[in-house]
Amino acid sequence: MSNDDQELGITESKSYSPGDWYAEVVLKAGLADYAPMGGFIVTRPRGYALWEGLQDHLDGWFKETGAQNAYFPALIPESYLERESDIVEGFDPEVAWVTHGGHDELDERLAFRPTSESIITPFMSQWVRSHRDLPLRLNQWCSVIRWEATDTKPFFRTKEFLWQEGHTAHETEEEAWDETMTRLEQYQRVFEEVLAIPVMPGRKPEHDKFPGADTTTTVEALMPDGKSVQGATSHYLGQGFAEAYDLYFTDENEDERVAHTTSWGLSWRALGALIMTHSDEQGFVCPPTLAPEQVVIVPIWQEENREEVLSYAEGIAEDLEEAGVRVELDDRDERNPGFKFNEWELKGVPVRFEIGPHEVEDDEITVVHRPDGENVVEDRADIAETVEDHFDAVFDKMYEAAEENLEDNIREADSRADILGTIGQHGGYVKTAWCGDEDCEAEIKDQISAEIVMVPLDRDEEPCGDECSICGDEAEETAYFAKSY
Amino acid sequence: MSNDDQELGITESKSYSPGDWYAEVVLKAGLADYAPMGGFIVTRPRGYALWEGLQDHLDGWFKETGAQNAYFPALIPESYLERESDIVEGFDPEVAWVTHGGHDELDERLAFRPTSESIITPFMSQWVRSHRDLPLRLNQWCSVIRWEATDTKPFFRTKEFLWQEGHTAHETEEEAWDETMTRLEQYQRVFEEVLAIPVMPGRKPEHDKFPGADTTTTVEALMPDGKSVQGATSHYLGQGFAEAYDLYFTDENEDERVAHTTSWGLSWRALGALIMTHSDEQGFVCPPTLAPEQVVIVPIWQEENREEVLSYAEGIAEDLEEAGVRVELDDRDERNPGFKFNEWELKGVPVRFEIGPHEVEDDEITVVHRPDGENVVEDRADIAETVEDHFDAVFDKMYEAAEENLEDNIREADSRADILGTIGQHGGYVKTAWCGDEDCEAEIKDQISAEIVMVPLDRDEEPCGDECSICGDEAEETAYFAKSY
Ligand SMILES: [Zn+2]
Ligand SMILES: [Zn+2]
Secondary structure (H helix, E strand, C coil), rough: CCCCCCCCCCCCCCCCHHHHHHHHHHHHCCCCCCCCCCCCCEECCCHHHHHHHHCCCCCHHHHHHCEEEEEEECCHHHHHHHHCCHHHHHHHHHHHHEECCCEEEEEEEEEEECCCCHHHHHHHHHHHCCHHCEEEEEEEEEEEECCCCCECCCEEEEEEEEEEEEEEEEEHHHHHHHHHHHHHHHHHHHHHHHHHHCCCECCCCCCCCCCCCCCCEEEEEECCCCCCCEEEEEEECCCHHHHCCCCCCCCCCEEEEECCHHHHHHHHEHHHHHHHHCEEEEEEECCCCCCCEEEEECCCCCHHHHHHHHHHHHHHHHHHHCCCCCCCCCCCCCHHHHHHHHHHHCCCCEEEEEEEEHHHHEEEEEEEEECCCCEEEEECCCCHHHHHHHHHHHHHHHHHHHHEEEEEEEECCCCCCCCCCCCCCHHEEEEEEECHHHHEEEEECCCCCHHHEEEEECCCCCCCCCCCCCCCCCEEEEEEECCEE | CCCCCCCCCCCCCCCCCHHHHHHHHHHHHCEEEEEECCCCCCCCCCHHHHHHHHHHHHHEEEEHHCCCCEEEEEEEEHHHHHHHHHHHHHHHHCCCCEEEEECCCEEEEEEECCCCCCHHHHHHHHHECCCEHHCEEEEEEEEEEEECCCCCCCCCCEEEEEEEEEEEEECCCHHHHHHHHHHHHHHHHHHHHHHCCCCCCEEECCCCCCCCEEEEEEEEEEEECEEEEEEEEEEEEEEEHHHCCCCCCCCCCEEEECCCEEEEEEEEEEHHHHHHHHHHHHHHCCCCCCCCCCEEEECCCHHHHEEEEHHHHHHHHHHHHCCCCCCCCCCCCCCCCCHHHHHHHCCCCCCEEEHHHHHHHHHHEEEEEEECCCEEEEECCCCEEEEHHHHHHHHHHHHHHHHHHHHHCCCEEECHHHHHHHHHHHHCEEEEECCEEEEEEEEEEEEEEEEEEEEEECCCCCCCCCECCCCCCCCCCCEEECCCC
């Protein structure tokens, strides 16, 4: 949108109304808009560029570790969904159904994919004959629809969302479990090394697993408002899906065996976490790893030195471009530098170069960091190298702030009252000993809408107390309670 | 699929049953499979890799020329489609309708996008205020559904297909027309420089334009069986869509004006053309520009020289990899070289290196070209450079064969009988003078299922005869008749 006739600044407060603030940042930074149908959004180029950046990283890692991209139909026959009973129970209430093709009613309803195990596993079964065809690792980047009747929150909660879904088949439980962990580690890495967000890897409690899964692992990210985001999940599916969809193979002894499968997905919710974590009351803050423009150069001239300043700025832009830096030179005549500063801050460009007559004279550049406004004067020479240090510095600041938020907000509690009080007062994660019974979670959920977002990955880890803090029965594991997105 | 228990070779004849042969190549080369729902396919990793390769090229060119990627919802409210009457008339018979979300019937049906003008143009209208917001160039890579009741032909004819759709808005007709041509030229380039297929740029006759368009331009490719494929289309939409969806802007004089829009799309049908054009009775033939493996190295050893041959082959593979060549070393013990040759020929790898004890001894490599089996002995040294010449040579052979097919199959005709006879006997394109009346096309279509696939781009070009070859009225333009996919 032209900014001529609208307020540039963010008017909502991140601390006091984080939901409204978040929506305002998304809209005003030009990342997304609401679609006419409730629950859908339009991803604008600046938002989509973030998704492309994230894809570039993750897709490369997937391919390095044996996954191949493919594309399966967006529509899945109802009878295919029904072949795995947990899948149909889990997803049936939120499926968008295609019932008509042109003017004709279809013989069988088709689901817009809510997830693709039920169409991918039957094809794996066709493609796999012997152990030599395993492991088989497929991935697709696509959109899915889950018709949940909730408020739309761009990237966090939308009926249609972009994601990738990986689906693999293996000879043994051990190999499938390794795969599950490999993908979880890649998700942790993309959060920590690309999005600048530390995450906690864990396991979902039994009652909150992916439908049909043996184990659901997760990476959880803590938002500044104290709520947890499920950043991505990686499921060890056991043999249930393979059995439901006839995924057998002959082993080295020519015996027929059932494969072990996994699935793993990361959605554009990761972008929601990115925006929510780092942005501020000037707008979006984006790490240099993903920013469509890593550097914006704002020349500051008077009539008498305009040419000189501009040509100095252009030389710098050329140097950066040559070095592969994504740089924008904002040489618009009709805007003053202050307006430009605000606009690029709103849009989240991590590093700003200010170039005025003084900089030209001294062969220098004033470098400003978006997250905290710190500014440093650098030599003009070698700027294409120096700027990389600034990218690292900006990234580290962002990561450290998020890490501090996480570290400060993991607390222990040892009674129902303590859990409720701690989450009520501070938000964040509350670690507590838990018996494993969903009813005990329900007591907390009913009172304060917090749930068990994860338990430790290691099933053998000793619980942090002997007795369940809620019912007093013997504790089975440590539960992490939090409110969540 | 494991090839253990299935026939490796292609059994159908390209000349005598091109349809069956095509389907067999697609299936056996592992490019795609039929989905359980008629009209849908599953794109397997080797097929999807071709799409990714094509995307890499085209997406880069789009971005260099100002297009930005975005993502709009897959579902479009019926009322949005209805706002442009040509769109609704053109697409309504082939829309897949979502009528239910979960257990509830929707208040308004939602169309799975058949094309996205009707959802993208209204958002452009929100984002464009003044001439400074123009041009606006958006593109999305996505899938669309068109519920046509036809036989499935993988990539050529499927109810769901992958494509990109570009949508742009401009101040003037001239700028919009330039955009239309820029995109058409990029399509021509991707066919000619990536797919190794010469195309003819042209214009669709008035009665065969995209619904609502002012002008539809096309690149047409001639298949070896004499049928034409519409390779991609680029539409100058005029002001009709902008008016229907309120896409106005204020010009430099603060006057409100209606924008001029374009849209342009290329689908995975381009992959269909690729497979159909170059493949043969040994299987798929792929140009080095797109091949997932550009080189396969097949070592040929006896027990006594196995180590020596393998280590020589590994060194070559390393050299190629280092130089950025996509190379596969087929060192499987359980297969003999003959089997490997057949398998990689089936899969379309353009260049094969054969490495036996003689090659090791003489520090050489036997290089074999997939399209024609030509083989050349090359020095081991500098192979990472030499191989690029082979890629060029293979590409040129493929292009030249397709070019020869095209050049040999454009014929002129000057009467109804001549048109019918020439297409009946030779297929290919028949150029003829045409009055511009759809009824004259219908006469040919009824008799021989050939239609006017294009007329010259230049509206002022003199027709190739004075009178319409069909009705004898004054000729308005030259028509290119052909059977088409
Ligand atoms: Zn308990
Ligand atoms: Zn006529």
